[in-house]
Structure formats: C-alpha cells, structure tokens
Amino acid sequence: MRTDEVQGFVDRHVGERGGLISILEDMQARYGYLPADVLRAVAERTGQSLTDVYGVATFYKSFSLKPRGKHLCSVCVGTACHVRRAPMVAREVERRLGIRPGDTTADREFTLETVNCLGACALGPIVVVDGHYFSAVTTGKVKDILEQTRAGLDRVDVKTDRRIFPVTVSCSRCNHSLMDAAHPIDGSPSIRVTVSFKRHHGWLRLSSLYGSYTLECEYEIPMDAVVDFFCPHCHADLKSAAGCPECGAPMVAMIVRAGGIVQVCSRRGCKGHMLDLNGSGF
Numbered sequence: 001m002r003t004d005e006v007q008g009f010v011d012r013h014v015g016e017r018g019g020l021i022s023i024l025e026d027m028q029a030r031y032g033y034l035p036a037d038v039l040r041a042v043a044e045r046t047g048q049s050l051t052d053v054y055g056v057a058t059f060y061k062s063f064s065l066k067p068r069g070k071h072l073c074s075v076c077v078g079t080a081c082h083v084r085r086a087p088m089v090a091r092e093v094e095r096r097l098g099i100r101p102g103d104t105t106a107d108r109e110f111t112l113e114t115v116n117c118l119g120a121c122a123l124g125p126i127v128v129v130d131g132h133y134f135s136a137v138t139t140g141k142v143k144d145i146l147e148q149t150r151a152g153l154d155r156v157d158v159k160t161d162r163r164i165f166p167v168t169v170s171c172s173r174c175n176h177s178l179m180d181a182a183h184p185i186d187g188s189p190s191i192r193v194t195v196s197f198k199r200h201h202g203w204l205r206l207s208s209l210y211g212s213y214t215l216e217c218e219y220e221i222p223m224d225a226v227v228d229f230f231c232p233h234c235h236a237d238l239k240s241a242a243g244c245p246e247c248g249a250p251m252v253a254m255i256v257r258a259g260g261i262v263q264v265c266s267r268r269g270c271k272g273h274m275l276d277l278n279g280s281g282f
C-alpha cells in the first residue's frame with residue numbers, strides 16, 4: 001500500500017533543511033503526482049499540518065495533484081504572446097494532442113497547460129516543454145516540437161536547435177561583463193563566474209546559449225549540490241531573492257545586456273531557469 005511507503009521517504013529526509021520538499025519530490029518521482037492519501041500520510045508521519053503539506057505541494061509548479069504525462073507542455077497565452085497569435089498555437093497543440101489544457105493524453109505521454117507569462121515576452125509566442133523554451137512558435141512548428149519531444153528533448157544540437165539562443169550577461173551588482181570569449185562553450189563565449197561549495201572555491205563556466213546546460217568547472221560538483229555563485233570581478237553574491245520554480249533552491253541572477261534578467265538554479269543538475277527580457281529588478 002502506498003501510504004506504507006511514505007515512512008521510507010520520510011526517514012530518508014528526516015532532519016534535513018527543506019526535508020518536506022525532498023519528501024514530496026521523491027513521491028512525485030515515484031507516483032508521477034501527489035495523491036491525496038499520500039499527502040495525508042506525509043502530514044501524519046512528519047507531524048506537519050495537512051495545510052502546510054498541501055501549501056508546499058501546490059506552491060511549486062513541479063508538483064502536481066493530478067496524474068501527469070511524461071512530458072509537460074506549457075503554452076504561454078499571456079498578453080505579449082497572445083497578440084502574437086499564441087491562442088492559435090495553443091489550439092494547434094490541443095488539436096495534435098487531442099486534449100484540452102489541464103488534461104493528459106490517454107497514453108500518459110503529454111500533459112498540456114496554458115500559463116500567463118513565462119518572462120520571455122519579447123520572444124513570444126513561447127512554448128515550454130519539460131523546461132525547454134521554444135521561442136517565436138507558430139502553428140507550423142508545433143508538429144516538430146511534439147515530435148522532437150517524443151524523440152528525446154535532452155539530445156540538443158546547438159547548431160540547429162531552435163530552442164537555443166545566445167545571451168550576453170553581466171554582473172547584477174557591478175555590471176561588469178561575465179562573458180569569457182577566450183573559453184567558448186557550444187561555440188559561443190562562455191559565462192564565467194566563481195563558485196564555492198563546501199571547502200572548494202573555483203571558476204565555473206556556463207554555456208551562454210539559453211537552453212543549453214553545458215558547463216565546465218574547476219572541480220567536480222556532485223549532482224543535487226546547491227552551490228554559491230559569485231561575480232569574479234566584485235565578488236558579490238549573485239543569489240537573487242527568487243526560489244527555483246522546479247526545486248526551491250536559490251536562483252542566481254545575471255543582467256542580460258540586451259535588457260532583462262536571466263536566472264538559473266544554483267542546484268547542480270536542476271534545469272530550472274527563468275528569462276525575463278523585460279525585467280529590471282530582483
């Protein structure tokens with residue numbers, strides 16, 4: 001019985017900071033969603049109120065109270081995307097998948113949702129599939145996006161993939177450029193910052209192609225470790241006030257030279273990121 005399994009998840013994270021989030025993450029991975037009986041069992045076994053458990057389960061978008069498909073497809077229908085024909089894109093996705101927003105396909109491959117703004121208005125209409133941003137989507141591109149998803153979105157060809165676009169960034173505190181043309185990644189100048197984890201302190205280079213997760217680091221960072229990011233020029237902490245929409249870890253903010261803010265999750269391996277090309281503050 002699945003409520004009996006809950007004790008195992010609770011024991012694994014007992015005493016951890018943010019342990020409730022980790023318990024729910026494990027259960028979301030196990031069941032694909034957070035069933036009501038499981039949430040009640042978590043509240044009972046952790047001693048937290050059901051209201052608190054439910055609050056966390058509904059706060060983060062990575063959690064779902066309904067069974068979800070293998071792939072989450074979010075179509076932005078916010079104002080900026082709307083005026084660029086996002087409703088037609090949404091209808092085309094609905095037509096091809098045969099479901100309405102909020103529903104999951106019968107083969108449990110896709111869950112479709114519409115959202116009101118993904119912070120990349122200048123590039124709309126935006127469609128996000130499993131955390132991968134597709135910009136300037138038209139009805140004609142929908143078929144390719146869905147086929148690409150079925151084939152495996154993690155296989156990215158940075159030369160031809162339409163999700164990939166370059167950003168030039170600077171420190172959110174001293175405004176010094178963070179670009180490192182001498183050490184390209186994915187064929188473009190990398191973004192260089194300083195990171196610190198436990199007693200390690202060294203450089204980290206990220207791909208400047210938004211949508212690519214390629215990075216190089218002076219030392220090995222274990223998966224799931226949360227790392228502190230600093231500007232290599234003024235040494236300011238680059239952490240922003242925002243929490244990662246995927247895992248809750250602190251986000252790291254950088255200014256986009258063309259205007260706006262890009263934020264990436266400070267947890268190794270998490271693909272949480274946000275791009276707000278209209279943003280001006282943290």
Ligand code: FES
Nearest residue numbers: 076078081118121
């Ligand atoms: S309205 Fe679609 S990204 Fe902002």
